[in-house]
Amino acid sequence: MMDNEEDHLESLGEKLHDLILHKHADMAPKLTGMLLELPGAVIGQMLQDEELLTKALDRALAVLQPDDSKLPSKADDADSVSSDSLGEQLYDLIELYNTGQTQKITGMLLEQKKEAVLKLLSDPTLLEEKVQTALKTLQDSGKVQQETDVSDSSDRDEAEAIGETLFGLVQDIEPVHCADITGMLLEMDSETLQQIMSDRVMLEVAVQRAKSALEGALSPPQPRKD
Known part of the structure; x- marks a missing residue:
């Protein structure tokens, strides 16, 4: 060769x-x-x-x-x-x-x-x-940039998939406020999210807590009794 x-x-x-x-x-x-x-x-x-x-x-x-x-000639300086x-x-x-x-x-x-x-x-x-x-x-810097773009895209796709799955689960439990509750639950860290999505009891508890917090925020303040 x-x-x-x-x-x-x-x-x-x-x-x-x-x-x-x-x-x-x-x-x-x-x-x-x-x-x-x-x-x-x-x-x-x-x-x-x-x-x-x-x-x-x-x-x-x-x-x-x-x-x-x-x-430069020999007498000149490179500068x-x-x-x-x-x-x-x-x-x-x-x-x-x-x-x-x-x-x-x-x-x-x-x-x-x-x-x-x-x-x-x-x-x-x-x-x-x-x-x-x-x-x-x-070329290496181009590959790194490309890999970063792909990674960012993958993260976004994963987050969207989790959001859609969670919305469907919450809708079964609390159809009225499912969008707001899903948004609240998505603020949890990913590990906790995975746990409640795989455990129906934990999910129901989380939904009820989020619902209570939501209703408390939506309810008008009660007048104080002297």
Whole structure:
């Protein structure tokens, strides 16, 4: 299996090298090596799409031969590079990975110090590692959010089911005030609710107490006798 993957990668590399040789003969080996760091699917697209390949080569060249206006010269300090400039270059490189999360991943990686971001721009292997880590983080957080939503939905469904079941039981005992009494009983903790729903005697006692409390609240105050 590994041999097949290596053969496939070697085949891609040969095809890529032949295409790059016509454009940048003097730097073909270096550029080919850099582009081979990208996922196989992306390399396959570049072999079919000359425009995509040209863009990828331009970005790789920008890394190898940084524009003085974008990256600092040896005499400059990393702080002299604007965050916007770094963000644009990083975005362009990350976009090649076709993750569908380029904007978010770029934002995550830009939270690092400028020196670390500059290193990512010049080290394709490190960049790929950071991109994959960031993508996994985003995917995991998406799963957690999805699980939370499902859990909340399940809790609501369970509460509604208990309410409906309890209403039916209370209606058999006290049809007149069943809605109000059900509402009062639903304020109990879930464990107590389960007990009274499974024990008819406990349920009747709870209903009578709730009814008495309800009637007391509804009855007009009696005049005091001196």
